[in-house]
Amino acid sequence: MAKIPLGPIRSGFAPWDDPAAKPFIEFRNVTKKFGEFTAVDDLSIRIYEREFFALLGPSGCGKTTIMRMLAGFEQPTSGELLLDGAELSGIPAYRRPVNMMFQSYALFPHLTVEKNIAFGLKQDGMPKAEIAERVGEMLAMVKLEPFARRKPHQLSGGQKQRVALARSLAKRPKVLLLDEPLGALDRKLREETQFELMDLQQELGMTFLIVTHDQEEAMTVADRIAVMDHGQMIQVAPPAEIYEQPISRYVADFIGDINVIESTVTGNDGGLVRLKAKAAKADLTVRQDIEVAADSTAWFAIRPEKVNISSAAPEDVSVNAVPGEVWDIGYLGDVSIYHVRLDTGETIRATRTNRERIVEDPISWEDKVWLSWRPDHGLVLTQ
Amino acid sequence: MNRRMSWFNLTALTLGFAFLYLPIVLLVIFSFNKSKLVTVWGGFSTKWYVEMLSNQGLMDAAWVTIRVGLLSASVATVLGTLAAIVLVRQGRFRGSMLFSGMIYAPLVMPDVIMGLSLLLLFVAVNFERGFWTVTLAHITFSMCFVAVVVQSRLMTFDRSLEEAALDLGCPPLRAFLTVTLPVIAPAVISGWVLGFTMSLDDLVIASFTTGPGADTLPMKIYSQVRLGVTPEINAVCTVLIALVTAGVIVASVGLKRQEVQRQRAERLAAANA
Amino acid sequence: MSSTRGSLAGRSRAAKTAGRPAWGRLLLIGIPYLWLLILFLIPFLIVFKISLSQTEFARPPYLPAFAITDGLAGIWEKIKQFSFSNYVWLAGDPLYYRAYLSSIWVALVSTAMTLALGYPIAYGMARAPRQWRPMLLMLVILPFWTSFLIRVYAWIGILKKAGLLNQLLMSMGVIDQPLIIHNTNTAVYIGIVYSYLPFMVLPLYSALEKMDESLLEAAEDLGCPPFKAFWKVTFPLSLPGVVAGCFLVFIPAVGEFVIPDLLGGSETLMIGKTLWAEFFSNRDWPVASAVAVVLLLLLVVPIVLFRNHQEKMAEKGG
Numbered sequence: 018m019a020k021i022p023l024g025p026i027r028s029g030f031a032p033w034d035d036p037a038a039k040p041f042i043e044f045r046n047v048t049k050k051f052g053e054f055t056a057v058d059d060l061s062i063r064i065y066e067r068e069f070f071a072l073l074g075p076s077g078c079g080k081t082t083i084m085r086m087l088a089g090f091e092q093p094t095s096g097e098l099l100l101d102g103a104e105l106s107g108i109p110a111y112r113r114p115v116n117m118m119f120q121s122y123a124l125f126p127h128l129t130v131e132k133n134i135a136f137g138l139k140q141d142g143m144p145k146a147e148i149a150e151r152v153g154e155m156l157a158m159v160k161l162e163p164f165a166r167r168k169p170h171q172l173s174g175g176q177k178q179r180v181a182l183a184r185s186l187a188k189r190p191k192v193l194l195l196d197e198p199l200g201a202l203d204r205k206l207r208e209e210t211q212f213e214l215m216d217l218q219q220e221l222g223m224t225f226l227i228v229t230h231d232q233e234e235a236m237t238v239a240d241r242i243a244v245m246d247h248g249q250m251i252q253v254a255p256p257a258e259i260y261e262q263p264i265s266r267y268v269a270d271f272i273g274d275i276n277v278i279e280s281t282v283t284g285n286d287g288g289l290v291r292l293k294a295k296a297a298k299a300d301l302t303v304r305q306d307i308e309v310a311a312d313s314t315a316w317f318a319i320r321p322e323k324v325n326i327s328s329a330a331p332e333d334v335s336v337n338a339v340p341g342e343v344w345d346i347g348y349l350g351d352v353s354i355y356h357v358r359l360d361t362g363e364t365i366r367a368t369r370t371n372r373e374r375i376v377e378d379p380i381s382w383e384d385k386v387w388l389s390w391r392p393d394h395g396l397v398l399t400q
Numbered sequence: 401m402n403r404r405m406s407w408f409n410l411t412a413l414t415l416g417f418a419f420l421y422l423p424i425v426l427l428v429i430f431s432f433n434k435s436k437l438v439t440v441w442g443g444f445s446t447k448w449y450v451e452m453l454s455n456q457g458l459m460d461a462a463w464v465t466i467r468v469g470l471l472s473a474s475v476a477t478v479l480g481t482l483a484a485i486v487l488v489r490q491g492r493f494r495g496s497m498l499f500s501g502m503i504y505a506p507l508v509m510p511d512v513i514m515g516l517s518l519l520l521l522f523v524a525v526n527f528e529r530g531f532w533t534v535t536l537a538h539i540t541f542s543m544c545f546v547a548v549v550v551q552s553r554l555m556t557f558d559r560s561l562e563e564a565a566l567d568l569g570c571p572p573l574r575a576f577l578t579v580t581l582p583v584i585a586p587a588v589i590s591g592w593v594l595g596f597t598m599s600l601d602d603l604v605i606a607s608f609t610t611g612p613g614a615d616t617l618p619m620k621i622y623s624q625v626r627l628g629v630t631p632e633i634n635a636v637c638t639v640l641i642a643l644v645t646a647g648v649i650v651a652s653v654g655l656k657r658q659e660v661q662r663q664r665a666e667r668l669a670a671a672n673a
Numbered sequence: 674m675s676s677t678r679g680s681l682a683g684r685s686r687a688a689k690t691a692g693r694p695a696w697g698r699l700l701l702i703g704i705p706y707l708w709l710l711i712l713f714l715i716p717f718l719i720v721f722k723i724s725l726s727q728t729e730f731a732r733p734p735y736l737p738a739f740a741i742t743d744g745l746a747g748i749w750e751k752i753k754q755f756s757f758s759n760y761v762w763l764a765g766d767p768l769y770y771r772a773y774l775s776s777i778w779v780a781l782v783s784t785a786m787t788l789a790l791g792y793p794i795a796y797g798m799a800r801a802p803r804q805w806r807p808m809l810l811m812l813v814i815l816p817f818w819t820s821f822l823i824r825v826y827a828w829i830g831i832l833k834k835a836g837l838l839n840q841l842l843m844s845m846g847v848i849d850q851p852l853i854i855h856n857t858n859t860a861v862y863i864g865i866v867y868s869y870l871p872f873m874v875l876p877l878y879s880a881l882e883k884m885d886e887s888l889l890e891a892a893e894d895l896g897c898p899p900f901k902a903f904w905k906v907t908f909p910l911s912l913p914g915v916v917a918g919c920f921l922v923f924i925p926a927v928g929e930f931v932i933p934d935l936l937g938g939s940e941t942l943m944i945g946k947t948l949w950a951e952f953f954s955n956r957d958w959p960v961a962s963a964v965a966v967v968l969l970l971l972l973v974v975p976i977v978l979f980r981n982h983q984e985k986m987a988e989k990g991g
Contacts, residue, residue, distance in 0.1 A: 090563055110566040111575075123564035127582040137568030171665045188568065409800050412793035413809070419790070420816050420870065423827035426837060430830065483705040487987070490702060499702075502709040504980040508920060510928020510972075512945045513965050516952065517716030520962070524719050540712040543705065555987065573697065601821045604930050608952075618822045625826055625935065637823040644818045652811055 030240065031255075032065035039102070041066040041224055042087065042192065047096030049082050049248075056082040058248035059096070069218050069225045071235040073271070074245030080228045082248075084194050087226065088117050101191065111140075116190035120197045122181040124169040130156075130180050131165045137188045155183040158217075175206050186221070195227040199234060211237045232272045236260070244268045260320075265400040269318050276324070276365045277398070278317045282309045290397050292317050296361045300336045304393040316398040323394040324367035326355050328380060331389040338389040341365065343382055355380065357388055424641060431634035448635040458620055458636065464531065465600060465617040472538035473595035479539065480546025480591055485576075487547065488554045506544040514541060515608030522609065529611030537609045538602065542595035549594060553587030554580075586655075593651075600640075717969065724962035725755035759963035768947070769964065773971065775942040779858070779933075780926035783865040787922050788915065790866060791873035795914070796907075798874075799881035810878070817871040825864055825935050832860050832936070856938030864932040869925075873918035880914025881907070913986055920979040924972055944968055 032038040040063035049057040057079045064070045072080035085091045086098060089110030098105045105113065116137070125133050134155050138148045156162045159179035169177060178198065185193060195214075199207045215238050218225045229235050235242045236256045243253040244267070252259060252268045263269035266277055280292035280301060290309060292301045294317065301317050309315055325331075331338050339359055347354035355367045365388055380386060431449075435442025452458060483503055490496070506514065518537045522529055557580065565575035581588070603618040610616065617636075624633055763769045798809045816824060831837045832855040839851040854860050884907065892902040930945035937943065944964065951961040 088563075088567055090566075109571075110563070111569050111571050115567075117564070117567045119560045119564055121558065121560050123558070123560040125561060125564070125579055125583075136565070136570070140569035140574075167669075168665075170662060171669045173669050176669075184564075184568070406800075408793075409797040413797035413801070416790065416794035416797070417812060419867070420813070423824060423831060423867070424816060424819065426831065427823065427827040479705050479708055482701060483709075486702050486705065490698070493702065495706070498714075499706055499709075500984060501977070501980050502706075502713050504983050505976050506713060508924035508972075508976060508979055510925050510930075510945060510968070512928050512930050512948045513720075513969055516948065516961060516965050517720045518712065520719045520723055520958070521712070521716040536712060540708070543708070547705075551987070597818050603822050604949075618820065621820075621822055621826070622931075625822075625829070633826065637820065637826070640823065641819045645815065648811065648815055648818060652807075656807075 030067070032068070033063070033241065038065055040064060040099075041068075041101060042226070043097075043099040044083070045097040045099070047083075047086065047093045047098060049079075049086060049091060050094045055248055057086070057093075060248070060250060062243065062250060062253065064224065064226065066224055067222055069215065069227070069238055069240045071239035071242045072226070072228045072245060073230070073232060073235040073242050075230060077247075078245040079248040080245050081196065084117070084196060084226065084228050087192070088115055088194055089113050114191045115194060116185040116188055116192075117194040117196060118181050118185040118198050120200060122169075122177045124177055124180055124184075126169050129166050129168055130161065130172070133169070133180055134184045134187050136184065141188070151187055155187050158186070159183045174201055175210075178202065178210070186217075186223075189221075190223070192224045192226060195225060197229055198227070199229075200231075207234070208237075214238060236272065244271055263318075263396070263398070266316055266318070266398055267400075269396070269398060274321055274366060275318050276321065278363070278365075280315055280317045282311055282313050282315050282397075284311060285309050289392065290315075292397070296363055298361065299339045301395065302336055302392045303395040303397050305395075305397050307397055307399070309397060309399060313399075318396040318398050319390055319394055321354065321366040321368040322352075322370075323390055324365065325389045326357065326367040326369060326380065327387050327389070328378075328384065330387045334387070334389075337392060337395070338387060339365070340385065340387055343380060343384045343386055346380075346382060355386075357386060427634055428638045428641065431631055431638040433631050433634070448631045449639075451632050452635045452639075455632070457615075458617070458632075461615045461617045461620040464614055468531065468535050468538060468606075468616065469596045469599040472535050472542055472599045473592050475535075476539045476542035476595040477546050477588060477592045480543040480595070481550050481588055483543060483547035484550035484554055487551050503544050503547050506541045507548065509541075511602070511604035512608075515605040518605065519608040529609060530614040531611075533609045533611065534606050534614060534616065537605050538595075538599040541605070542598050545594050545598060546588075546591035549591040550584065550587050553584045557584055597644075720962045720965050720969075722755075723959055724759055724966045725757065726959045726962075727754070727756075727758070728957045728959050759959050760967070762960065763963055763967060768942075769944075769967075772942045772944045772947045773967065776927045776929075776944040777971070779861060779865070779943060780923050780929075783862055783869070783926050784919050784923040786862060787866045787869055787873045788919060791870055791877055791918065792915075794870075795874045795877035795881055798878050799884075806882070813871055813874050813878075821868055822931065824868060825932055828860070828864055828867065829855060829935060832863070855936065856941075858937065858941055860936035861933050861941055861943075864936040865922075865926050865929065868932060869922045872921040876917035876921065877911060877914040880911045880917075884910050913982075916982055917979075917986070920975060920982065924975050924979065927972060928968055 042064040044060050044062045047057060047060045048055065060079075060083070072083060074080050082091060086093055087100075087105075089105070089108065089112075092106065100113070100115070125136065128136065131152055134152045135148050138151060143151070152165075153162075156165055159182055161176060161179055161183070164172065164176060164180075169180070172180065178201070182198075198214075199210055202210060211234060214225070225238075227235070227238060236259075239256060241253055241255050242259050243250045244259065245251065246267055252264050254262070259268065260272055263272070263275075269275045269277070278294045278301075279296070280294045282290065283293050283300075284291040285307075288304060288306050290303045290305055290307065292303070292315060293299075294301060303317065330340075341357040341359045343355055344358040344364060345356040347356075350371070352368045352370050355369070357365050357367060359365065367388055430441075432444050432446060433442055434445035434447070483499075487500060487503065515537070518533070518540070519529075521527075522533050527533060561579055561583065562575050565579045566572065570578065601618065602616075603622055606616045607619055607622075610619070621633055621636065624630070794813070798806060798813070801809060829836070833839070834851045834853060834855065836855065838854070839848075842848045843851065854863075888906055888910070889902055892906050893899070897905065928945045928948075929943065930949050933941045933943040933946050934949070937946070948961055948964045948968070951957050951964060955961075
């Protein structure tokens, strides 16, 4: 678990911070129950036009249900769902200006690639000449022109996926829903396609909503990520914020790797929180603007790449520094992950970029080392 | 994937299939028997086929049977497909228990009960018995068989295909007709064939529900058999068997060729990916 | 932007629920439902009604017969003429209840024999190399496509006193007197097993084929010898197929007519034959109806069990 790309930060694109901006998709207190089971719990969220919004969470967290409600395949048990200001609940799926790219691609096996892409246009009664033109455009966009006459079973996995994409964009919908679209692809192809999707979204100026359980994918493509758990959105923020400022252990742990140490708050003045680790016998300080009462329990969290590992002790060992023994090393080529065991038995992970090709006197197993970090590198989490 | 065919398996299969086919083979052989006796070979002759063709009663009955079969199978396929959709997609509704009961019960109901009950219905409403009553009766039990076959296919059908059609703007009925139906077509066709076979085969229900001038082939065969067995019956049976066998062979050859083509195409696609 | 909002709002007021309109659903369910109601369920009610009537030398041959001109009072008069006398008659004559019991017994034995014969065949098919299986399946189904009547008829020629089986055995010197098989219960058993074999083999094969072979390998790995593995792993997993097959053979076999009629003898007492005789020979429709009603009552429990089993399998498979 090494590198987490922070994702592109489109300069100036942050309509969620603008109080005057009108949301394009809005969920208002939407709840969805299947019998006794609550899949989506009183959810409210605003998604803005031209956003690439990601729903991220484990299976069963409700992300797919949210998407299906937007597409029209499920109806909310209560609450309102608005698209461009209009209530969606009475409108059946086949009349919504929303299109979906299915996880299984759902290509019609008895139709050619051309006819698959043209399917939605035919439903709208578009004249034949126009359909042909649009289909040609779509084929060019996904670079599948020579495959127009083939049937789905004559295509490879990656090609099927592009046809599915072309088909879902052919009608130029206002919103495109992507249901775990890249799961079936191998790693390299997946990465390429992620960037292609982002470029496409910018070019077309559309709103994309992607459902995924792959945090790397969400971090790469999204303008904002909603981390979900048990039918609720725990945190909705741009990738960098989710990564560096998670609001709970769940979110912190879901994205990337993090060290969490249970602590007691000993003081909080002027933006500097003092904590005492319960098990590690260490004093910790965190530069964070947060309301915490003294003697309350909080968790100190720090990302492995922010932990400095060294054989020699740091200058000030009284705070934000602990000694330990190297228990395990994961060598990943570009980075090394050190699992360091403290006297108390807890393990802290530190990663270090291997900047040098050959290191003199490298840190090895069972070495005694010091872990240290700066006060503005840690996090205080209260949930 | 190779597997050892144990001698036990092989024996079981051979004996089993021998048991299944021996009577049929013997029947066919004796249709060419010169002598009138069905069980003593008197030499090779095709005279029974000639006799059969000139037996007007038999030919008429065959014609009735074919018409009943074609019509009842076709209507039963439509009704049965509708029933299958209800069973698979409509979940619990008021009266769904009764509905599924009415679909599964005819599958096992003894023919005598079905025949008697339908006849009494026709008598009670004074519906003239003949071609149409037999057809109605056949539609009723055939549709249940079709329903079960189509239901089984419909359950494994990937619903995301239908959802994709809806998502692209297709209203539900049209989505069913343009996407679902073509994909489950083989099951629907097997249902039709099943219905046709059951209709062709039926003796008891037809006997109860038919009227003057609408004797079916099984009825004719049965009455001849009661009188005494002649090789003419064997000839009729052989012709039927030959037709059925030809039909099945054509169908499976066609399917096999389709399957081979599809596999070849998939392999090509994977290689060029 | 504003125009789309307007049209969206308009549509949301028009449609009540997303998905198919209410009348579409009504038609979908209604058409097959009505058909079966009228042509399957109501006839049973009529059978029951006739069973309460008396036989009469008339068209239709029963009293009372309802007519449109009766009016409510007339109908009530006629209803008062209903009686259970036919049922009393059935209960009194040992012929009938012996026929019911005999039918159930024959059906049970036949089902067991069909299972005994069908299971090895289905098992052999499921264990055969993969490319053979479609062909084997076709071979099992093919006799089914050929007429049921024809196949029963074929057995007459084989089992008769002067039939092919006796000819073969006598010429081989195995016996000197011809075996009397035709027109006995034995022939009926053979006939039922033969005709219903595909109904047993197909569900069994379907269940066996679905079984994951690695389960057997796991059992072997854990020290289970093959024969034991069959009883502890394969057979229990094939039970749904066994149950389905048994229902598909037993229930119709109880009311079977053609096979006992063509292959059985005077000693063969089966309720299907009795019903046919009552109806066609005695022309006693009310008694025939009573026979049918009692038969139906006997079979209701197995039929409901069959339906429940099918639904449970459908839920699992779906």
